[in-house]
Amino acid sequence: MKNSTNGILDSYILGNTHYDEVYTGSKQPRDHYASMVERFNQLSLIDFERINNEVKTAFLNQGITFAVYAEDKKPDERIFPFDLFPRIIPNEEWQQLEKGVIQRNRAINLFLHDIYHQKKILKDKVVPADLIFSSKNYLKEMVDFSPEAGIYTHISGTDLIKHTNGQYYILEDNLRCPSGVSYVLSNRVALKKSLFELFDKLKTKAIYNYPEHLLEMLKSVKPKNVDNPTIVVVTPGMYNSAYFEHSFLAQKMGVQLVEGRDLFVEKDFVYMKTIYGPIKVDVIYRRVDDEFIDPLCFRKDSMLGVAGLMNAYRAGNVTLANAPGTGVADDKAVYHYVPDIIKYYLNETPILNNVETFHCENESEGKYVLDNIDKLVVKPVDESGGYGITIGNRLSKDEIEEVKVRIKSNPRKYIAQPIMSLSVHATFIEESKEFEPRHIDLRTFCLMGKDSEYVLKGGLTRVALKKGNLIVNSSQGGGSKDTWVLD
Amino acid sequence: MLSRVANNLYWMGRYIERAEHFARYSKEIYFSSLDAPIMETYDRKFVLESMLYMTGIFDMEADVEKDVLFKIGLDTENPNSIISILNVARENARGARNAISTDLWEAINKYYHLVNNYSVETYISTGFYDLTQIILEQTSIVQGKISGTLLHDEEWAIILVGMHIERVIQVIKIINSKLHDIYKIELAGHPVTEMSFEWTTMLRCTESFDMNRKFYRSIPNREQVLEFIMLNPQCPRSIAHSVNGIQKYLLKLDSDDSIDSRSIIYKIGKLCAQYKYLTFEEFENDIYGLLNSTQDLVMEISSELEKKYLSF
Numbered sequence: 001m002k003n004s005t006n007g008i009l010d011s012y013i014l015g016n017t018h019y020d021e022v023y024t025g026s027k028q029p030r031d032h033y034a035s036m037v038e039r040f041n042q043l044s045l046i047d048f049e050r051i052n053n054e055v056k057t058a059f060l061n062q063g064i065t066f067a068v069y070a071e072d073k074k075p076d077e078r079i080f081p082f083d084l085f086p087r088i089i090p091n092e093e094w095q096q097l098e099k100g101v102i103q104r105n106r107a108i109n110l111f112l113h114d115i116y117h118q119k120k121i122l123k124d125k126v127v128p129a130d131l132i133f134s135s136k137n138y139l140k141e142m143v144d145f146s147p148e149a150g151i152y153t154h155i156s157g158t159d160l161i162k163h164t165n166g167q168y169y170i171l172e173d174n175l176r177c178p179s180g181v182s183y184v185l186s187n188r189v190a191l192k193k194s195l196f197e198l199f200d201k202l203k204t205k206a207i208y209n210y211p212e213h214l215l216e217m218l219k220s221v222k223p224k225n226v227d228n229p230t231i232v233v234v235t236p237g238m239y240n241s242a243y244f245e246h247s248f249l250a251q252k253m254g255v256q257l258v259e260g261r262d263l264f265v266e267k268d269f270v271y272m273k274t275i276y277g278p279i280k281v282d283v284i285y286r287r288v289d290d291e292f293i294d295p296l297c298f299r300k301d302s303m304l305g306v307a308g309l310m311n312a313y314r315a316g317n318v319t320l321a322n323a324p325g326t327g328v329a330d331d332k333a334v335y336h337y338v339p340d341i342i343k344y345y346l347n348e349t350p351i352l353n354n355v356e357t358f359h360c361e362n363e364s365e366g367k368y369v370l371d372n373i374d375k376l377v378v379k380p381v382d383e384s385g386g387y388g389i390t391i392g393n394r395l396s397k398d399e400i401e402e403v404k405v406r407i408k409s410n411p412r413k414y415i416a417q418p419i420m421s422l423s424v425h426a427t428f429i430e431e432s433k434e435f436e437p438r439h440i441d442l443r444t445f446c447l448m449g450k451d452s453e454y455v456l457k458g459g460l461t462r463v464a465l466k467k468g469n470l471i472v473n474s475s476q477g478g479g480s481k482d483t484w485v486l487d
Numbered sequence: 488m489l490s491r492v493a494n495n496l497y498w499m500g501r502y503i504e505r506a507e508h509f510a511r512y513s514k515e516i517y518f519s520s521l522d523a524p525i526m527e528t529y530d531r532k533f534v535l536e537s538m539l540y541m542t543g544i545f546d547m548e549a550d551v552e553k554d555v556l557f558k559i560g561l562d563t564e565n566p567n568s569i570i571s572i573l574n575v576a577r578e579n580a581r582g583a584r585n586a587i588s589t590d591l592w593e594a595i596n597k598y599y600h601l602v603n604n605y606s607v608e609t610y611i612s613t614g615f616y617d618l619t620q621i622i623l624e625q626t627s628i629v630q631g632k633i634s635g636t637l638l639h640d641e642e643w644a645i646i647l648v649g650m651h652i653e654r655v656i657q658v659i660k661i662i663n664s665k666l667h668d669i670y671k672i673e674l675a676g677h678p679v680t681e682m683s684f685e686w687t688t689m690l691r692c693t694e695s696f697d698m699n700r701k702f703y704r705s706i707p708n709r710e711q712v713l714e715f716i717m718l719n720p721q722c723p724r725s726i727a728h729s730v731n732g733i734q735k736y737l738l739k740l741d742s743d744d745s746i747d748s749r750s751i752i753y754k755i756g757k758l759c760a761q762y763k764y765l766t767f768e769e770f771e772n773d774i775y776g777l778l779n780s781t782q783d784l785v786m787e788i789s790s791e792l793e794k795k796y797l798s799f
Contacts, residue, residue: 060596060600061593061596061597061600062589062592062593062596063581063584063592063593063596233585238578238581238582238584243581243584247581247584247585250585251584251585251589256489256492256585257584257585257586258489259491261491261799262489262490262491262799272489273489273490273491273799274488274489274490275488275489275490275493275641275740275796275797
């Protein structure tokens with residue numbers, strides 16, 4: 001018999017129009033959640049709130065924060081909200097996800113190599129050439145250049161959602177500088193310290209060794225003729241919102257965190273300025289966007305980059321992770337073609353579903369979009385962080401007209417997708433002091449090195465804390481959960 | 488070690504040390520004055536003026552006690568307030584985040600949040616003692632993490648060079664400030680030289696009271712106190728100890744042992760030797776002269792250190 005007469009989950013009301021990760025339609029915990037629900041129900045609200053506050057203080061003291069900048073104001077230092085109820089993924093379900101993510105990134109990598117070399121896929125008209133050449137993320141500096149071991153996307157973040165039908169769908173690929181992995185590791189540490197008894201009955205896969213895998217991967221793509229590579233992480237600096245993550249990863253790998261101004265290039269080699277003089281740098285995990293990495297090649301006004309870096313790179317004297325020019329493949333307009341890209345290069349059926357996508361540029365699809373804006377999510381193809389997205393059923397008539405004008409003025413910039421129902425998960429809401437259903441997604445982290453592929457077990461479960469909100473990005477009020485892949 | 492990181496660590500060390508001296512001086516001088524023996528001169532204003540003098544605030548009158556406490560402690564507009572100094576120390580630590588241990592970073596960050604979340608209203612009404620005490624305790628924790636959680640390599644050494652350089656400068660300021668107070672009291676016709684009170688306060692302001700008692704086993708007087716906090720290498724707050732510290736940690740960075748009179752190592756070595764063989768009688772009649780020349784030399788070492796290692 002359950003002794004949950006006053007369990008803190010008893011008042012939970014199912015999110016009945018969406019897939020509930022924790023409960024079935026009759027409010028029975030799903031099998032893989034049963035012992036977790038039982039554990040939470042043994043906690044009193046007072047204990048739970050105390051633990052919750054302790055965790056928040058710990059995050060603040062550890063500096064696991066991001067800065068929100070507003071004009072005329074001191075930057076606001078915020079913790080990334082963390083929900084203590086973990087998201088659980090059964091092992092079999094994860095196996096499929098992992099295979100699917102690897103398959104997808106393998107194909108994307110071959111695609112990138114192709115479009116910067118022979119362009120076979122464009123000649124075969126599987127992907128429209130216009131789409132690629134019109135992308136501002138297609139870099140001519142990368143044409144005919146082969147990065148070490150043929151790897152372009154050393155680190156990729158694949159965003160997935162679970163739809164009403166219980167199936168995973170890929171929401172987008174992040175192939176430039178995907179962030180969030182430091183939160184995955186910090187969330188796990190926080191949960192272990194605060195609710196250690198949860199780890200008794202259910203066994204989750206370990207994730208602590210991600211930085212070791214990252215370091216091994218970076219070593220594996222060192223330039224030729226280098227035995228013991230000097231590896232650095234490049235950050236835009238401590239005022240960047242992801243600075244915590246940059247310093248975290250550098251520290252956990254035991255490598256130097258540098259800024260552009262700590263580096264210089266001489267005779268196509270990269271050096272960092274130390275107290276005893278210059279030291280050569282061989283592998284750069286850069287967390288600075290393409291357009292800022294080299295003021296000689298890209299934005300002239302960049303203070304974050306290193307003059308001459310692209311020449312050193314093209315001379316094969318330094319490895320950049322990720323390679324420049326990968327953004328062309330995570331363009332939301334290219335997203336639509338990824339299943340075809342998988343078939344084309346790997347001759348395999350895509351393991352993970354793509355969401356149906358309409359191109360506003362395409363005449364008939366564009367017309368459909370303009371006629372059905374209220375039923376669609378419209379996204380700019382080249383923005384990140386959830387910016388510029390409109391969700392049809394939330395728009396007023398005037399807003400719909402505004403979206404139409406925007407699309408018509410630059411159809412290449414927009415795609416549209418059916419409104420997907422992100423699954424919901426029981427999440428503690430501080431205002432109501434109750435668990436309520438909130439939409440979640442999942443960002444997986446995949447590493448590709450020379451002869452190695454690795455996916456972090458689980459990933460970052462982001463949760464939209466605002467009721468009914470579908471946008472989970474931290475800049476838009478999102479939080480996160482620890483993610484368990486069962487052993 | 489990156490030059491930029493070395494720069495961050497050096498200034499982190501200096502600011503952590505500076506905030507502590509400001510807090511301790513303000514606390515000791517304020518609370519010891521509450522029942523000071525010569526009350527007619529020792530009014531509130533006298534004490535507040537001394538606090539402003541020591542913390543380098545020259546643009547305000549010591550009229551309103553709460554305003555002075557706020558200006559010294561929690562005024563973020565004042566770059567020399569304790570909170571501003573601490574905030575810069577923390578920004579420097581953050582800029583060198585991956586060079587320091589997680590433990591040290593969290594200790595500094597926690598210290599930062601404790602002070603930044605301290606209510607201004609509480610501080611200026613009833614919390615002055617409490618906040619300065621928090622600062623002293625948090626500083627000890629940070630110092631403990633520096634010694635116990637960092638590899639004792641160049642990065643660690645540069646922090647300690649910064650702390651010892653700052654300690655020399657602050658101890659000199661404290662001595663100057665107290666001598667200035669004593670001069671004012673004497674000017675008002677009170678023979679302070681015969682009284683232990685001012686000398687005791689000077690010891691407390693440099694955290695050396697208990698050590699001094701143990702060393703001399705007698706009531707503090709002028710000679711004993713100045714000799715102790717200037718020349719005694721066993722007292723960790725003395726100038727002699729601090730210049731030795733600068734030398735010790737600089738040698739971890741710079742093994743240059745050629746006798747070049749322009750080198751940093753030569754200059755600090757000479758200063759250490761001077762303090763080693765100095766007696767009180769030799770500088771008794773020109774205390775300010777010695778303090779000034781020591782300060783100038785340490786400042787010179789600091790700027791050459793910056794030029795040699797910390798510019799990027």
